Each structure stands twice: as C-alpha cells, then as structure tokens.
Amino acid sequence: MAMLIAHLGPTGTYAEQAALAYLNRLKYEEQITLCPYPSIAQTLKAVARGKADVAVVPVENSIEGSVTITLDTLWQLDQLQIQLALVLPITHALLSHAPSLEAINTVYSHPQALAQCQGWLEQFLPTVELIPANSTTEALQHLEQESSAGAISSLRAARIYNLPILARAINDYPDNCTRFWVVGQRSVSRQMSAVKYTHTSVAFSLPANTPGALVKPLQIFAERSINLSRIESRPTKRSLGEYLFFLDLEADANSPLVQSAIAELSTFTEILKLFGSYNVVEVKSDS
Numbered sequence: 001m002a003m004l005i006a007h008l009g010p011t012g013t014y015a016e017q018a019a020l021a022y023l024n025r026l027k028y029e030e031q032i033t034l035c036p037y038p039s040i041a042q043t044l045k046a047v048a049r050g051k052a053d054v055a056v057v058p059v060e061n062s063i064e065g066s067v068t069i070t071l072d073t074l075w076q077l078d079q080l081q082i083q084l085a086l087v088l089p090i091t092h093a094l095l096s097h098a099p100s101l102e103a104i105n106t107v108y109s110h111p112q113a114l115a116q117c118q119g120w121l122e123q124f125l126p127t128v129e130l131i132p133a134n135s136t137t138e139a140l141q142h143l144e145q146e147s148s149a150g151a152i153s154s155l156r157a158a159r160i161y162n163l164p165i166l167a168r169a170i171n172d173y174p175d176n177c178t179r180f181w182v183v184g185q186r187s188v189s190r191q192m193s194a195v196k197y198t199h200t201s202v203a204f205s206l207p208a209n210t211p212g213a214l215v216k217p218l219q220i221f222a223e224r225s226i227n228l229s230r231i232e233s234r235p236t237k238r239s240l241g242e243y244l245f246f247l248d249l250e251a252d253a254n255s256p257l258v259q260s261a262i263a264e265l266s267t268f269t270e271i272l273k274l275f276g277s278y279n280v281v282e283v284k285s286d287s
C-alpha cells in the first residue's frame, strides 16, 4: 500500500527536509508520497482524518523554543501518537532578486525563522518591515512580484526555486536546530511492541489552580528518578492563568516504572493525554 507523509509546504520547507530524512530511514518497499499542506494544523489534521499516514511537524527550536501550534493541535486531536523525533540543523539564508541589502525594504518568512534571525536582521536590515508567512517557502512567493522583498529560507529552497542568495548563515546562533515529531494514528501494535524507546511525551490539565498544584505531578517523576527533558506550559484558552503542561520524559512508557508513574499522575490530573514513546535521531545537514 502506498504511504502518504504530510508536511508543511510548499515544497522546500524545513519540514519537508525532515520528512525526506524520515523517508530515507524507512525500509519501505511500496511507494511513498510526500503531501505538502498549507499549515501545521492542517498537516496534523490530515493524519487524524486518515488522509495521510504520518505527519512530520516542527515542535521545538533551540533558539526560539516551542512551536506552539504543534502542541495546541496535538492537544485538540485525540487519536495521534508520536513515532519518532528528528533533530535537524537549520541554516537560514536571505533570498531576494534585489541587487544588495540596501535595496531591501520587506522580509517575509515563517515566524520561527524571523525570530531565529532577529539579531542579524536588527544589525543589517534595521528598518525593514518583517512579515510573517505560513512557511519559509510560502514566503518566497512574494519575491517574483516585489524586487525590494527578501525571504528567509534554506539554501535547498534557493536551489529548488532557482533564487539568488543575498546572505548565507544568517541565524543568530550557528548551532540552530529544530526538533520535528513524526506523528501517526494511535496503534495498538505499536503500544504492545517489544522495541525500547528513549522518550515519552505526555500532556495534562489540572483540576484546580491551587498553590503547589504542579508539585505533585513533578514529584512523581523525581521519586522514580525519571528525568524530564522538557516542560512547557500552554494556556488552556478557557480562562486567563489556567495552563496545560507538556512533559517529555527520558523513559519508555512500556516500562513498569513509567506505567506506575502515569497511573499515579492520572490521580492528580483533570485530562491526561499520552502521546506515546519514541526514539530521537540526529539528522546531518545536506547543504
């Protein structure tokens, strides 16, 4: 059966690069098709609705932190499970038809890319207007029409769309990395699998906003020496000051230790969602 991999498009995004890295790891005999979607939310919804087998979505950047739309959408969609994490080095370039930096008055890109280059933009283009786009490659659509526009994207995108490169490696930190999750539909066979995974992600809301409400959930993991590799809060969107908590554990949900931790955690939470266990793979840069 053909396999469909959803990712943020149009072609040339970092998400597509992550999807290709995932595809190359698969020992899949059948046809694999990459399916670009206009937003991260639509990419995840395609999997929830059975229109794609997996989605490859950015979740966290080493400079800018969480990609909140990914966390918020995962919370809303019930039946999804993380299968793998991919860490990609990200090097941004400024692409434009303008002859020099002096001729640029607008820069388009995905908000994460604009944020990852904010120091460089302040230093070299302090007066330009920064305009967010749905993705780094959607931003490129403005370049043809506007000769004074620039877009932050990858060298790979410059090659694909045959666009001139005005500046290279413009991210503020050279070791800029983004973690992507490969997300599929929940499957019983995966939950029962004998494979050992290194990470588990969960999220929960708490029944009451009381002093120390988060202490108990955190103690459960501390008492069992389960290391947390990330903790992130997001507004519940119900009322100001109420939060959801997203935790990444350095342990496998199939281990008895994590199972007992989750069982105890569920006695303190209002809603508890398990996003599954997975391994983390570092992907080498291709540019």
Ligand SMILES: O=C(O)C(=O)Cc1ccccc1
Pocket: 008, 012, 013, 014, 015, 016, 058, 061, 090, 110, 112, 113, 134, 135, 136, 137, 178
């Ligand atoms: O817009 C893209 O190319 C994406 O895949 C989202 C993104 C943007 C910046 C860094 C990492 C991912």
